[in-house]
Amino acid sequence: MKNYLLTEEQIIALFNAAAEHYELYVPVNSENGQVFCWEKTARLDKMVPSNIQPTASIKKFFFPNSEPMFGFKKEKQEIELYQAAASVPRLVLGVHSCDLGSIKVLEALFKDTVDDELFREKRQNTVLVGISCSAKDWACFCSQLEINSRFSQDGDLFITPREEKYILSVTSAKGEDYVNKYLENGETVAGFTPANDLGEEETFTLDFPKIKEVMDSGFELPVWEKFARKCINCGICTFLCPTCHCFDVFDEARRERGARFRCYDSCMFPEFTRMAGGYNPRSAKAARLRQRYLHKYKYFVDNFNLIACSGCGRCIRHCPVNVDVRQNLNILQHSGSEGEDD
Amino acid sequence: MTNIYTPYLAKIKKIIKETHDVKTFQLELVNPESKKKFNYQPGQFAEFSVFGVGESTFCLASTPTRPEVLECSVKKAGKVTSAIHELWEGDTVGIRGPYGNNFPVKQLKGKNLVFVGGGIGLAPLRSLINFVLDNRGDYGNICLVYGARTPGDLVYKKELEDWDKTPDFATHITVDKSAGNWKGTVGFVPVILGEVAPGAENAVAITCGPPIMIKFVVKELSELGFKAADIITTLEMKMKCGLGKCGRCNIGKVYVCKDGPVF
Numbered sequence: 335m336k337n338y339l340l341t342e343e344q345i346i347a348l349f350n351a352a353a354e355h356y357e358l359y360v361p362v363n364s365e366n367g368q369v370f371c372w373e374k375t376a377r378l379d380k381m382v383p384s385n386i387q388p389t390a391s392i393k394k395f396f397f398p399n400s401e402p403m404f405g406f407k408k409e410k411q412e413i414e415l416y417q418a419a420a421s422v423p424r425l426v427l428g429v430h431s432c433d434l435g436s437i438k439v440l441e442a443l444f445k446d447t448v449d450d451e452l453f454r455e456k457r458q459n460t461v462l463v464g465i466s467c468s469a470k471d472w473a474c475f476c477s478q479l480e481i482n483s484r485f486s487q488d489g490d491l492f493i494t495p496r497e498e499k500y501i502l503s504v505t506s507a508k509g510e511d512y513v514n515k516y517l518e519n520g521e522t523v524a525g526f527t528p529a530n531d532l533g534e535e536e537t538f539t540l541d542f543p544k545i546k547e548v549m550d551s552g553f554e555l556p557v558w559e560k561f562a563r564k565c566i567n568c569g570i571c572t573f574l575c576p577t578c579h580c581f582d583v584f585d586e587a588r589r590e591r592g593a594r595f596r597c598y599d600s601c602m603f604p605e606f607t608r609m610a611g612g613y614n615p616r617s618a619k620a621a622r623l624r625q626r627y628l629h630k631y632k633y634f635v636d637n638f639n640l641i642a643c644s645g646c647g648r649c650i651r652h653c654p655v656n657v658d659v660r661q662n663l664n665i666l667q668h669s670g671s672e673g674e675d676d
Numbered sequence: 677m678t679n680i681y682t683p684y685l686a687k688i689k690k691i692i693k694e695t696h697d698v699k700t701f702q703l704e705l706v707n708p709e710s711k712k713k714f715n716y717q718p719g720q721f722a723e724f725s726v727f728g729v730g731e732s733t734f735c736l737a738s739t740p741t742r743p744e745v746l747e748c749s750v751k752k753a754g755k756v757t758s759a760i761h762e763l764w765e766g767d768t769v770g771i772r773g774p775y776g777n778n779f780p781v782k783q784l785k786g787k788n789l790v791f792v793g794g795g796i797g798l799a800p801l802r803s804l805i806n807f808v809l810d811n812r813g814d815y816g817n818i819c820l821v822y823g824a825r826t827p828g829d830l831v832y833k834k835e836l837e838d839w840d841k842t843p844d845f846a847t848h849i850t851v852d853k854s855a856g857n858w859k860g861t862v863g864f865v866p867v868i869l870g871e872v873a874p875g876a877e878n879a880v881a882i883t884c885g886p887p888i889m890i891k892f893v894v895k896e897l898s899e900l901g902f903k904a905a906d907i908i909t910t911l912e913m914k915m916k917c918g919l920g921k922c923g924r925c926n927i928g929k930v931y932v933c934k935d936g937p938v939f
């Protein structure tokens with residue numbers, strides 16, 4: 335891994351140098367300090383902030399809320415199909431380790447069995463620039479998932495402050511290409527040791543292998559019912575989660591023209607699994623919340639050997655009724671597994 | 677940019693009205709290239725598009741041994757299936773697939789086959805039955821127990837008659853409730869299966885139908901001596917992508933669309 339020692343001006347210049355070829359996205363601070371998502375900017379005029387985790391996660395760049403898959407035109411009995419245009423190259427700045435870490439979950443899913451070009455093309459066309467997080471809050475628990483909030487190699491480039499300057503780490507071939515093309519007079523440094531995570535203050539120690547073990551035989555545990563009691567099925571946890579990836583497919587058409595889209599769906603909605611005729615295998619709220627948890631901490635581990643959670647805390651921070659996945663996992667890891675297997 | 681969700685275009689060659697709410701659609705892929713790529717096995721399914729309305733999942737009811745026809749039988753059940761029922765011969769639709777696993781046609785060789793179907797659940801069984809008939813020497817005797825709610829709900833009536841006349845092929849057709857001039861059997865499929873009592877020796881049972889029927893059929897089969905390994909079922913869950921991506925069709929860690937629908 336190559337590391338450069340750069341000044342603020344050099345960092346700014348490095349990302350402005352490509353402005354002609356890339357769309358530039360930064361997590362900008364709005365007045366109240368909340369940002370919903372990275373915003374497109376023509377030029378970077380100050381250092382990338384390190385204290386902002388946008389409410390919407392990084393997945394929006396590769397897996398947007400809604401995207402056309404193809405267009406169609408009808409003429410009498412004939413149909414003509416149109417493919418979506420290729421995406422514009424993008425440079426996304428200020429990405430935290432939790433979001434960078436979440437991408438491998440989506441990558442595993444979207445390339446499994448058959449490759450999802452819609453996802454892959456956008457990921458390939460995006461340079462992700464991470465930054466050492468300086469804003470852990472009460473809901474974060476990334477360190478419990480072995481994600482280091484101060485450093486990550488899951489993106490393409492990574493910025494760590496050092497005294498008055500910054501270390502720019504090159505963490506992928508794409509990052510390397512970018513630097514080779516756009517960095518002028520960069521001074522490399524030898525012997526950079528990334529900072530360690532400081533851990534979280536008030537959280538439970540979650541033992542994920544143990545949690546999985548409880549889940550393996552815990553399909554019928556009575557706690558699911560308890561966990562789901564206050565949930566209002568709003569789906570916010572799934573929309574904001576960087577690793578949630580379930581989608582719906584639908585057509586929009588006016589007269590003879592239209593398109594097929596995919597858009598976020600949520601396992602927390604009863605319609606998600608309701609079949610024609612009315613039968614719904616997950617009609618109970620508890621069955622849906624259980625599906626969300628089992629999918630993240632068990633099924634995904636079974637199928638891809640990855641936990642589908644990066645501890646970003648969004649589902650905790652933004653749940654309107656304070657459903658806290660950490661608390662629930664903590665209860666699970668301490669509950670016996672007297673339930674039946676699924 | 678092409679992508680895995682873009683269907684092949686297909687023309688509706690022929691529409692056969694099976695019952696008051698089931699129609700069979702004979703399709704022909706428009707592009708000869710896609711025709712070559714669309715190689716399926718009995719038990720697999722496809723996503724059928726009506727552009728402007730949406731997509732739905734149907735098993736391929738035809739057999740690859742008769743490559744001149746590609747068929748889906750569609751029961752009117754909601755939004756997309758209603759739109760499918762309004763299509764005309766000559767209309768262009770979309771087909772994505774084939775998806776899912778298939779019946780283990782190789783392992784079934786040399787076995788006696790017991791087919792148990794309910795309602796539209798005969799569609800995937802029909803694919804395998806015709807496949808077996810086209811490779812008759814490879815398989816043993818066939819027994820079919822098929823039922824529908826009323827005589828009017830029985831699908832593939834003409835084929836049922838032909839099968840009945842085929843040697844080494846015993847057909848047992850039943851209805852839950854008699855109507856009109858029905859002279860055949862009346863009774864639920866699992867009950868009739870119990871009465872027919874096909875031998876479990878060197879036999880494999882393949883069943884498809886409503887979940888409740890499957891449950892009692894499996895129970896009946898095990899009472900007849902069929903081991904769990906010799907009972908093949910198909911499962912149904914709501915689907916969208918058919919490719920293991922959209923996340924809704926799982927039962928535990930298993931995704932019916934890519935790990936199934938044959939279990």
Ligand SMILES: Cc1cc2nc3c(=O)[nH]c(=O)nc-3n(C[C@H](O)[C@H](O)[C@H](O)COP(=O)(O)OP(=O)(O)OC[C@H]3O[C@@H](n4cnc5c(N)ncnc54)[C@H](O)[C@@H]3O)c2cc1C
Nearest residue numbers: 609610731732733734735750751754755756757913914915
């Ligand atoms: C593997 C498999 C094979 C099938 N084979 C056949 C067949 O050969 N013939 C037949 O008539 N039906 C079959 N079905 C059921 C058929 O897919 C549904 O009846 C149909 O999707 C209902 O669509 P709809 O738009 O009319 O209903 P709506 O209730 O309006 O449903 C809207 C959408 O939800 C999804 N959906 C709803 N119910 C189901 C369901 N039961 N299964 C899958 N997706 C669903 C579809 O994407 C559908 O377009 C099969 C289902 C599966 C899973």
Ligand code: SF4
Nearest residue numbers: 565566568569571653
């Ligand atoms: S955000 Fe909270 S209330 Fe909304 S669906 Fe998720 S757990 Fe339920």
Ligand code: SF4
Nearest residue numbers: 575643644646647649
């Ligand atoms: S489950 Fe919650 S904490 Fe984990 S990645 Fe999703 S939103 Fe973040």
Ligand code: FES
Nearest residue numbers: 918922923925933
């Ligand atoms: S239908 Fe989308 S995952 Fe199975």
